Amino acid sequence: MTFASLGLIDPLLRALDALHYTQPTPVQTNAIPAILAGRDVMAAAQTGTGKTAGFALPLLQKLSMEGAPVASNSIRSLILVPTRELAEQVHESIRAYGKNLPLRTHVAYGGVSINPQMMKLRKGLDVLVATPGRLLDLYQKNAVRFNQLQILVLDEADRMLDLGFSREIDAVLAALPARRQTLLFSATFSEAIRALAARLLVDPLSIDAGKRNTTAKAVKQWIVPVDKKRKTELFCHLLKKKAWTQVLVFVKTRRGVEELVEVLAARGVSADSIHGDKPQPARLRALERFKRAEVQILVATDVAARGLDIDDLPQVVNFDLPIVAEDYVHRIGRTGRAGATGEAISLVCADEVQLLSAIETLTQQLLPRFEEAGFEPDHRVPLTDARGQVVKKPKKPKKPKTGKPALPAKA
Structure with missing residues (x-):
């Protein structure tokens, strides 16, 4: 054809x-x-x-x-x-x-x-x-x-x-x-x-032209469990370790976007931002700079989940999971376009497990987990099953009271 x-x-x-x-x-x-x-x-x-x-x-x-x-x-x-x-x-x-x-x-x-x-x-x-x-x-x-x-x-x-x-x-x-x-x-x-x-x-x-709410097969997806307070540290670690060249990062709030850009700038990493508080000309300049590879990292809220067409974008990082599960599909759709391959990495903390569950239920796939050495979370992210449902942790057995023997069960 x-x-x-x-x-x-x-x-x-x-x-x-x-x-x-x-x-x-x-x-x-x-x-x-x-x-x-x-x-x-x-x-x-x-x-x-x-x-x-x-x-x-x-x-x-x-x-x-x-x-x-x-x-x-x-x-x-x-x-x-x-x-x-x-x-x-x-x-x-x-x-x-x-x-x-x-x-x-x-x-x-x-x-x-x-x-x-x-x-x-x-x-x-x-x-x-x-x-x-x-x-x-x-x-x-x-x-x-x-x-x-x-x-x-x-x-x-x-x-x-x-x-x-x-x-x-x-x-x-x-x-x-x-x-x-x-x-x-x-x-x-x-x-x-x-x-x-x-x-x-x-x-x-x-x-x-495709199943509803499915993600492109060309995009490799996985999550990294981490405590919320260490997300920025983990992102900077992965950026350096994996030598990412161009990354689109999604953050939940406008304030969070600017905070991450400030941290990256302090570490000598070129970054810019797109969110609803920025004037439209500034948003367009940020996008053009990113497209021309003048900045390495573009940090955005979900205002950029749709409408960004970037050739050969290799990585999308969900610094925060989206509130609406469908936005996950659109976020990671910024990579792996027109037959190209791409990667989508999500940094997930324990209180985001319901958001993770909703994404896995929507896309009908269980996202693989890979813990990063040195960043294992103290607050474990609960497991989900193949249907994207949270697997409840088994209740711990009650300890018998000390000093008194347990009474035998009545016949």
């Missing part, structure tokens, strides 16, 4: 060749012909399986082939995404795939000035990638119109609902024309998303 056999036009094929895309992934093989044919699509695919190209390539082809002029402040297609990082990533891919096509594209999200985004929309756009909140801001200012909208894409819609965007999504959908092509792409589908799809999609093609 080749991209040409899927019916893609020459300008897209040349762009794919420049990007060294050789063969379509399963989700692309199924989605591209259906979207070109005008069908609604509901696709579930693990992160790293090429779902962005799965919807972007046929979308760009349809827009370029129809070639309709865009009225002022109007858009012909809308791609809704949950986070700023994902918006930037998707728009970057759109630009790369469509570099040989005469299409106008832009990205809109909060945390930065709205004025440049309004200026871009004045001439009209073929493709707008946006987060729900900023899109509504633009709509309420009459900076964007939907009368020419032909294609709507909901990317990572489950995450949008997780982040509390359900009202914003409903408001956006109410403003869109009823006649349109709708594409729903996501790494996972919750029951709420399936209900949303049933309301939005018309006779959709359903694509399941």
Whole structure:
């Protein structure tokens, strides 16, 4: 199977060749012909399986082939995404795939000035990638119109609902024309998303490019039990011992992120951070520095669990386990992408055993444990079984009271 056999036009094929895309992934093989044919699509695919190209390539082809002029402040297609990082990533891919096509594209999200985004929309756009909140801001200012909208894409819609965007999504959908092509792409589908799809999609093609909530086989996963107070010391030890060159580290809190960056800097290790308190330009600079290998360690909260596309990232470290088990799948999906191999290491303390159990139950696998010499925990992490359930420790027998002989049992 080749991209040409899927019916893609020459300008897209040349762009794919420049990007060294050789063969379509399963989700692309199924989605591209259906979207070109005008069908609604509901696709579930693990992160790293090429779902962005799965919807972007046929979308760009349809827009370029129809070639309709865009009225002022109007858009012909809308791609809704949950986070700023994902918006930037998707728009970057759109630009790369469509570099040989005469299409106008832009990205809109909060945390930065709205004025440049309004200026871009004045001439009209073929493709707008946006987060729900900023899109509504633009709509309420009459900076964007939907009368020419032909294609709507909901990317990572489950995450949008997780982040509390359900009202914003409903408001956006109410403003869109009823006649349109709708594409729903996501790494996972919750029951709420399936209900949303049933309301939005018309006779959709359903694509399941992998088991729900599974982790990529190319990622080697294991955990290292450790006491909570020694996590930073253990991470620095492993960094030096294993000579890690580039590591994405996930920490639970924003404060914890900055504390780890400070410790690393004090030890002469180049590190930067991404979290919700940092302005968007600073977050983008941190990501670009990491991609260019100007910093060795990128420490992030779950704001970066989705939307980071880093070529050949060798290691992901869960300094803290995520509160939501599904985020584990997305965190470690930053490595082992596009057929490459990767490693995901989790530093787990005793009070995280319930989080560990939830992850193992979700992914239906028992994560192997390897204790690091010199860091064996005083507070042991309880064992879990093959179903991801915590194995209760047997109760210790009560010691008989001293000084009095035990009474014989009554007959």
